[in-house]
Amino acid sequence: MVCTGIKLSAQSVLYVSVSGNDANEGTKEKPFATPEQAKLKARTIRGKLTVYLRGGTYYLQKPLVFTPADSRKDNEPLVFTAYHDEQVVFSGARQLQLKWEKNNGTTWRASIPEDLTWDRLFINGKLQQMARYPNYNPAAKIFKGTAPDAISPERIKKWNHPEGAYVHALHRSEWGDFHYRVLGKDDTGALKMEGGWQNNRKMGMHKDFRFVENVREELDTAGEWYADKNKGLLLYYPATPTSLSRAVIEVPQLAHLAEFRGTAADPVRNISLEGLSFTQTTRTFMQTNEPLLRSDWAVYRGAAVFFTGTEHCSVRGASFYDLGGNGVFFSNYNRNDDVSGCSFINIGASAVCFAGDPAAVRSPLYEYHESLPLEKIDRTPGPIGVNYPAACTVYDNLIHDIGLEEKQVAGVQISMSQDILVKHNTIYNVPRAGININDGTWGGHVIEYNDVFNTVLETGDHGAFNSWGRDRFWHPVRDSMNARTDKLRDELVLLDAVHTNIIRYNRFRCDHGWDIDLDDGSTNYEIYNNVLLNGGLKLREGFFRKAENNIILNNSFHPHVWFRNSEDVFVKNVIATSYKPVRINVWGKQVDKNVFLDSLSLIKEQQAGHDQHSVYAAPAFMDASKGDYRLKPGSAAFSTGFQNFPMDNFGVISPPLKARAMEPPLPELLLFNEQNDQALSEFMGLKVKNLNTLAERSATGMHAETGVLVKEVDASSPLRAYIRPNDVILEFNETATPDLRALREAKIGKRLRNTFTIKLFRDQQEQLIQITIR
Incomplete structure (x- = not known):
């Protein structure tokens, strides 16, 4: 909007300094003292305008709030930025002399x-x-x-x-x-x-x-x-x-440091915050009380930088650290905004959140067990109105050590939004998901070129990438949902998930869940060209999911409780070992033309009636020690249509962030049909091998040559307080482990919680030990 009282001016820059004075003119020689005064002055100036903040810490007495009165024309943006890379800090604290x-x-x-x-x-x-x-x-x-x-x-x-x-x-x-x-x-x-x-x-x-x-x-x-x-x-x-x-x-003292507050009818437009630091906000866990659409989440609609009712606004090259709550929150109507080139470190809650207005959702439900009778379900696809985030971007951000106060958080959280692009972010050291899509409303999100690892560190039953559906068709009683979808699938299941979500060219690792976890009702996804380092791929009940050309190391495909008419497709993927189904009677539209790195697993799946055109390929990677899991020329994998894809383009790309970002720990490859029984293998920080010699049987006192013998316990192993050299592992989490293959399969087949059991043979007797990893 164009504000009344604006005068033509040749002035294109304003200056602010912690040693300035708000009675000044805002020039370099006579800067303002506060960003607030520069914002007010900017309302009187037309044309492109840059507000330079000189280095120092600005202890804000209240948030810097932009309203429609501060909006700019498309060719006349307003930028608040640090002067010549000087360190400019917005603090929500009060400094005391005690x-x-x-x-x-x-x-x-x-x-x-x-x-x-x-x-x-x-x-x-x-x-x-x-x-x-x-x-x-x-x-x-x-x-x-x-x-x-x-x-x-x-x-x-x-x-x-x-x-x-x-x-x-x-x-x-x-x-x-x-x-x-x-x-x-x-x-x-x-x-x-x-x-x-x-x-x-x-x-x-x-x-x-x-x-x-x-x-x-x-x-x-x-x-x-x-x-x-x-x-x-x-x-x-x-x-x-x-x-x-x-x-x-x-x-x-403050929960928010900067706010953009407009509406869909009168948005804040064309304002950017660049190169600034945001720190020292209050904790907000007691205000995290708004439930989100039948997910596990409740949210606080607030953050250090808060957007609502905006167009073409952004925060770029910023540093967020030591915050008590969220970093950035996009609430309700926001269009074509972006968060890019930023770092989020030591954050109390989530780094970047998107959440639309529940009033934009047709037939909304909030608690897991709620459902609507068929006759009361709105059959109109998509949202009501425009009061939700759409066409926004989270690009090239370094996010780690978040969720210090709250645990139901994510590096990027998306709810009641559409067409969100999450690209080239590096996310690690998080208590729950790195990236979470909360519901099926309304899809169109693209998750690509991200590097996400060290996830689900403090919680359970989740993934490095996690999603839920539980959309308006969803019913908590499976038999009731079967009855609905058997007859009305094409009328119901895409009412909310109107656009396809795409997950591609990412590298994910989760050691306490799944690398990709599409949970309850997640619908309308394409998943291709991803490297999954440890936790595998889970597709729980949902519709119209296609997983193609992914590389799944040290794990497998986890299909859970599929619908009879799901139309799911799993093809041309590289898999380490046999599938881990849970209550699967019908295997979707197509599960075939996959590449097994374990010949015994291929035989098992073909005997189960699928994968008739799948192949076994020896695990010959270009350079696994450096994370290059492209298959070498001549591999049988290529006969299925599998294609190599780049392995050097994950995560942040700007040089300053790339220099600071960690790399994920690369797995020691577990080759499930390996026949070298004398070789030592790594398992959760233990050096182990099959107990298969008379000497080992005698040394341990075992009655037979069976079980997994522990040779060494690394000081960093989470099992170090429980396991000793010369122990023999007989069961892992209630699953018998007569050999290494069974031990690895037991860990893959059951999601580890923070507490689980191991049966050992020690001191001439069996011992059942409860393991707690805190």
Whole structure:
């Protein structure tokens, strides 16, 4: 829109400096002091305009908000950017000067202002830990430390005034997390709490994986703090004898740092934030309370940078770090926006989220068990209106170490959106999915050239890429859904999933789930030219999925509970071993012309009645040690129509981000029909081999030459606390393991949760050991 009062001007740049003055003219010699003043001045200037921010930290008192009054014409964009690569930081914290004095033998105290939010504390730029139980342990897998007795009656008795404390826990089935605020104690001494709305599958807290924080009596280790607002005191247990009198104390106060707030009818247009840093926002887990369309998710519609009602707006080359909540959120109407060239590191929740308006969804349902009678289902395809994100791009971003506070998160989350492009991103060290598509509304997303690994690190039953369907046709009772789709498939299943989602040219690795997990009802997908390093490909109930020309290493294809008329296709894929079906009676439209790296698996599948034109090919890769899994010329694989595709174009591409990005750990290839029984193989950090000699039988005391013999235990193995050299593994997660092949198949065939069992032979007897990986 064109705002009244705008004057023609030859001025094309404005300047802002932390040492400036808002009474200045905004020139290089006389810069403004705040981005807000530059924004207001920009409204009076036509033409292309750049606002240069000089280096320094801008402690914002409120978010920088762009409205339709700030919109620009298509050829007159407005850019807020750092001047000549100077470091410009937008902080949501307030910097404090405190007077410290010794409190007792270990802690110090300082008087604090009454009007502050005490949610997070930074000292000399480093985040400190709220007083918590159990204590923060950087080596712990889940929440950096959990304990089953975190809120036991015995522990609660030790707390005089727990009001204001927080209880955090994994979902009972490890499908995300729950958070509660403590209101006090009741007459019985039990905690009074509010919360538990952060997950849309409300099944209660996990009995083991929980912790409590912000309790005065738990202030017992270096690096912890507690703010007693009633007494106006901050208590701190220093990690080092650093002089607190000279320390930089920062306390986050804002959840948002920049906002673009328009509407579909009157959008914010053509504004970009470039080369800026965004940091130190408050946590938002208690505001994560909006359920999303029958998924496991609830969301908080907010972030450090928030978009709603925009066109051609962007954030580019930015650095997001040490945030309490989401990095970037696109809510409702947004078109042709992009997030590109950014880094997201140490983020409390998700990096980039898209979520449309539920009012744009026809026949919307929210809880997993909800369903509509057939006669009440809207039969009109697609959305109502335009109030949802579409044609937006997430490109060339480095995303890692996210979900530090919340666990139902993703590097990129998409819900109630259409035609989102997610391309050339590197995503790793995440508690759940790297990329998640929440529902079938309304498809058209392209997921390509991404590198996603070290995923599902703190939760379970998920994938490096995950999706759900559960669209308007979906019914939680399978027999009811069969009855609907047998008769009305062509009328129902593409009402929401109107456009095909494409997953191509990606590299995925998940060690605690599937590399690609198309879960409940995921429909209308094409999946091709992907490298799956460890977790395999899962296609649960859904329709019209085609998986072609993928390379699946150390794992296989996992078809789960398919519909009789699914029309699913699985062809020309390279697979390490036999399929892992669950309740499959009909094998879709076509499962054939695949390439097995294990001849025994090929025979097994052909005997099952499919893969009649599939082939066995010796696993001859170009250079597996360097991640080049193209097959060498002459491979039998090419007779099926399989084609090699590039292996050197995954993840971020801009040189600065590429230099910082990790590479995924490449798997030691498991060759399932290998006949060298004397060779040592790697398994979860163990060096193992088939127990197959009389000497090994004698040394272990085994009654027969069977089982898997442990020769070495690496210090980094997650099993190091449970397994010893000379143990013999007899069962893995309730599956017999007479040899290495069976052990590998057992790990592939059952999704590992954080707790599982191993039966060992040790000290002349069988022992059943429960393994807990935290």
